[in-house]
Amino acid sequence: MLSTVAERLYWMARYLERVENTARLVSVYDKLLFDVPNEITIGWYNLVILNSATDLFEDRYKNQDERNVVKFLLADDTNPSSMLSAIKMVRENIRTSRDVVPAETWEQINELYLFARDNIQQGINRSRRHEFLSDIIKSCQTLSGLLYGTMSHDAGWQFMKMGRDLERADMTTRLLDAGAFALIEVNGDANVNLRQIVWGNVLRSASAYMSYRRTVKAAVSGPEVANFMLTDPHFPRAVYFCLLQIDVAAGKLPKSENVRKVLKEIDTGVFQIEDDRDLGQDFRDFLNDLQVQLGKLHDSIYQTWFPVP
């Protein structure tokens, strides 16, 4: 398999995952804010912080209100990670690797792109946002299902899998960070009820609520949620699970020694979390380190398989 094609498939999967995650995130946040008591202010702007896009946002908008944040996250073409930008990137990567993906993939991504582009206003206005975003999520899943069921699970597939799981792992660290940050912001005001709301929504943004309940068999609490999302070996959005999957995929590719070495160095369970006090600034620093390590993993994938620039 050509290195350039491998690189396009990797990015195609990363962007596809990003589209779905962004849609999920905005959709869940909507519901979270309904549940938060009025006197507590957890703003939409957290989503911008979570995506490390504050500078980009400040360049474009004055008000950190719902409309601007949602517009920025879903529709803004100056934001390379906005949902619409990411859809365009999925499409462009599919267009240029059409010789290796199933033919229907191209039709499917065209459909998703046109739907998103023509209906983006529904995502920005609140009244039909949920419906719009769930259609986007479904369409992403159709595309994933199409690839899973009709594309040969050869080298190209392994690259898509690595792209998808790396993006997922990265997103999960950001979701946890958003939870921790929201609670630090309210400065110890957080009662048990608010903590439950916040961590419950962290789970929901990752579609992890049910799996959490079944696996942990306990009420929602910060430490349990953090441990589950970092170290569970079965849940597909848990960081540890994603890393296991990347290792499996890499193992099926030639010259994977270095990538697997980098993988082994990442320990998602190294940070001890016993009660809510452990979820403060140190926890955020740990998550940041984890992201740096994921970045290194990405670099080693690049150095091993992708074309030299």
Next chain:
Amino acid sequence: MRPRATGSIRPSAFITREKGLQPAGFQASRQPQSMMGICMSMDWKRYEPQEFFDELVTANGNPRAPARRLISYLGSLSDEEIETRRQMAEATIQEMGISFTVYTEEGNIDRAWPFDIVPRTISARQWSTTAAGLKQRLKALNMFIDDLYHDQNVIKDGIIPEHIITESKNFRPECVGISPPYGAWAHICGTDLVRAEDGEFYVLEDNLRVPSGVSYMLENRGITKRVLPELFENDRILPVDDYCSNLFDTLVSLSPRKIKKPVVVVLTPGIFNSAYFEHAFLAQQMGVELVEGSDLVVSDDDCVFMRTISGLERVDVIYRRIDDLFLDPEVFRKDSVLGVPGLMRAWQNGNVALANAPGAGVADDKVVYAYVPEIIRYYLNEEPIIKNVETFLCEDPEQRAYVLANLDKLVVKPANESGGYGMLVGPHSTKKDQATFAKLIKENPRNYIAQPTLKLSTAPTIVEKGALEPRHLDLRPFILQGKDMYVTTGGLTRVAMRKGSLVVNSSQGGGSKDTWIVETGEA
């Protein structure tokens, strides 16, 4: 927090094709035959082919044998039904993402492939003669090219004048003495045929460099099968879809390494090229890698490799869709970023096959064209099966004088252009255009040829709801030569969509039709 990683392909500035809306309420129900005459809307009686040869209808208005079933079927459909089918074709084209790029001064625009749903029919009997003529022609042309790069007997024997070669823009001294397998230089040839008033096919030009359009031929059939499925049940329409496997076999036969599975690749100038769609299509259909110049590298021992995830992998055959001059910056244009440094030495040393071979374009010069009948007689000792269009060479003083005196009647073409650029169509030109061309011809007579304005054949084409009018068309079959020879069943029919226009090139507003070779069972 780390900023989110982004990478790979940046969204491009140009627009690509997108999926359109599904036509509403399409029903595949067939009109009962008894309805004919009641809701008959495509009024074939009103259709007048005028003074031209019409592909579907005879001069007195009767359907030609291969078109009989087609016409009676279309006649049975209501206006609405035809319109629905037309919209369905349009939607299918958008859905399948069939597009091409038009280069304009304002930038490059991707357009949906313009397609007319009424197929053009040719009888299988006539086609088999034509196909034999096309093979004969390519075989002779390849012998001619091979001779030019070796002993040049064709010049020594006085068949063609020497200056035609020495002054040709497409003669490549780098190719002298090279012997590609089977003496084949042009492995993929697109020959443009037109049908004149007498109903015979004539060759308009041979494209021996990087002819394009075959993917559209295949996609046209795909669209027609979706839009007029009923006809394929009843009519004996010969299939076209074996092209890609024949192309693959042809390419494999060129491999310098005689191994079981030689590595074949398609080399594209890149994702922004107008024919990228076709390059991806062919690679996908053949199951080979689609590469860009930067994916390939030539080693010190003159072998070609591609950069894969496992390291370098040897490449045996390159179907290149890049012009000669961009192939190798070591030899040709130094500024080419599309090509591969060292590719020519790899080819010269016989370590890789290039299809078409560099230098093959020497024979698709429009001046050489005038000599092709002689070339066929010379190498094969046979009479040409398909005739040339009468051609005046401006370098010959007598012929030039005739051309200059008749610019308003002739079509003038530059010798080395393709795509319908830089042409003068006499009857449709202004005095000013003619003066410009007179000057061009006098300055560089060798670069121009002229041909009579042909009465190109026509076929019924939907111009508005329920209305058919004749539109001019041509035909581009594709011919392959490696170990064996192959001709497509029919080819790509291009239509001049504007009334009276003779220019069929897609870059100049042309469209296309599906081409049916029909078994009529008649002797």
